[in-house]
Amino acid sequence: MSRRFGWPVWAWGLWDWGSAAFNAVITTFVFSVYITSDSFGPEADTSLGWALAGAGVLVAVLAPVSGQRADRSGRPGRWLGLNTLVVVVLSAALFLVEPREDLLWLGLLLLAAGNVFFELASVNYNALLHRVSTPATVGRVSGLGWGLGYLGGIVLLLVVYLGLISPEVGLFGVTDADGLDVRVTMLFCAGWTLVFSLPVLLTLRDAPQQAPGRAPRVGVVESYRRLFASVRELWREDPRLVRFLGASAVFRDGLAGVFTFGGVLAAGTFGFSDGDVIVFGIAANVVAGVSTIAAGWLDDRLGPKRVIVGSLVALVVSGTAVFVLHDGGRGVFWGFGLLLSAFVGPAQSASRTFLARIIPAGREGQVFGLYATTGRAVSFLAPAAFSLSILAGAALTGAARTDDAQYFGVLGVVAVLLLGLLLMLPVHAGPVAEERTSPAPG
Incomplete structure (x- = not known):
């Protein structure tokens, strides 16, 4: 399948490979586990949920401005580069977060800010999908991108685990004293993101802009006026698109929650060590990468x-099983955790291709900005449901500490996934979009 893809497709997909540094290592399997450890206090896990919920609100505010500006300027590549560079800087800044309770909110604020700029970069990245695919190949190209992201996570987690986390004395003499192994990992992640973002930025260059054709820059208020006008117009043209944006907003937040809180649950509820979490992360990314690429064919x-x-x-069933069988120990998490991993990527990739197939030509940045906006407008759901479920579980069980009821957080994420499923069922799939007039390269 992928042998027919040319260099532009691979250059585009390598951004997903590079994004593994932020998605897999920072947000899921290393830094989020580190920042919720006992060194940062007993409320660190619920604080993580609130910080990420706040980041979601900011993306909801900023994404429509970012998407519309990229469309009007005709420079999605430029905005992808700028937002990615900020992610690189914020990733490197996590090195400053030593394992002290007074530094909890520094770490959470840097992590939240990284999420904001990562999502803004994703708006511009998704808007480039039409340049490297056609309606006949968009599923496979999108699946390849998601798959490369997971496979990149495997490689990076292996490097981090074998080179820094597992040895008593790792590369460059790094040890776990003062969290140095994790903090140096953050520097490595910054470099990884930077290196693998360069191919798409150098290959899919923005077309030169002619002065008479440039649209004037508008402010935030005008951007939102245009946003609501766009929603009304899209509703008149294709109500299915608007219904899908609403449904996908909910289930995509649940999908993000599966990986965001997976490593936290592995360490806090099932007793995984830092190294165990990374080993599980490697296995999870193998399963997710293979299943996502295969699902592109489907x-x-x-x-x-x-x-x-x-x-x-499958995600709702597997997540419920993790909660019900949590007393079963590590075997339960390994079995159902890997099953969860097998279905997150396919749902994420198919969501992107569903939208890419029905976007009106020339409005990719705007609609993918709206895609990010609707997703982030409810992105507080999974983090807040996770935190609230833990608080409710602590009250029901009489736990002295909220982290003793951490496994109840699974129910919050499952509830969001179930709601998204119910909203998606009545959305009409419709015919595949017609071929775009400009063929994709590669």
């Missing part, structure tokens, strides 16, 4: 809705 043949619905059903 997407092109069966349609993205079937992939999304089937994946969400």
Whole structure:
């Protein structure tokens, strides 16, 4: 399948490979586990949920401005580069977060800010999908990108685990004293993101802009006026698109919650060590990468809705099993955790291709900005549901500390996934979009 893809497709997909540094290492399996350890106090896990919920609100405010500005300027590559550079700087700044309770909120604020700029970069990155695909290949190209992201996570987690986390004395003489192994990992992640972002920035260059054709820059208020006008126009043109944006906003937040809190649960509820979490992360990324690339083939043949619905059903069942069987120990988490991993990527990729197939030509940045906006408008759901479920569980069980009831957080994430599934079921899949007039390169 992928042998037919040319360099532009691979250059585009390598940004996903590079994004593994932030998604897999920082947000999921290393820094989030580190920042919720006992060194940062007993309320660190719930504080993580609130910090990420706040980041979601900021993205909801900023994404429509970012998407519309990229469309008007005709320079999505420029904005992708700028936002990615900020992610690199914030990733490196996490080196400053030593394992002290008074530094908890420094770490959480840097992590939240990184999430904001990462999501803004993703708006511009997704808007470039139409340049490297056609309606006949968009499922496979999107699946390749997501798959490369997971496979990149495998390579990076192996390097981090074998070179820095596992040895008593790692590369460059690094030890775990003062969290130095994790903090140096953050510097490595910054470099990884930078290096693998360069191919797409150098390959898919923005077209030169002619002065008479440039649209004037508008402010935030005008951007939102245009946003609401765009929603009304999209509703008149294709109500399915607007319904999908609403449904996907909910289930995508649940999908993000699976990986965001997976490592936290592995360490806090199932007793995984830092090294164990990374080993599980490697296995999870192998499963997710293979399943996502394979699901791209199903997407092109069966349609993205079937992939999304089937994946969400499997996620709800598997997540519920993790909660019900949590006393079963590590084997439960390994089995059902890997099953969860197998279905997150396919749902994420199929969601992107569902939208890419029906976006009106020339409005990719705007609609993907709206995609990010609707997703982040409710992105407080999974983090808040996670934190609230833990608080409710502590009250129900009489736990002295909230982290003793951490496993109740699984129910919060499952509830968000179930709601997204119910909203997605009535969304009409419709016919595949017609071929764009400009063929994709590669």
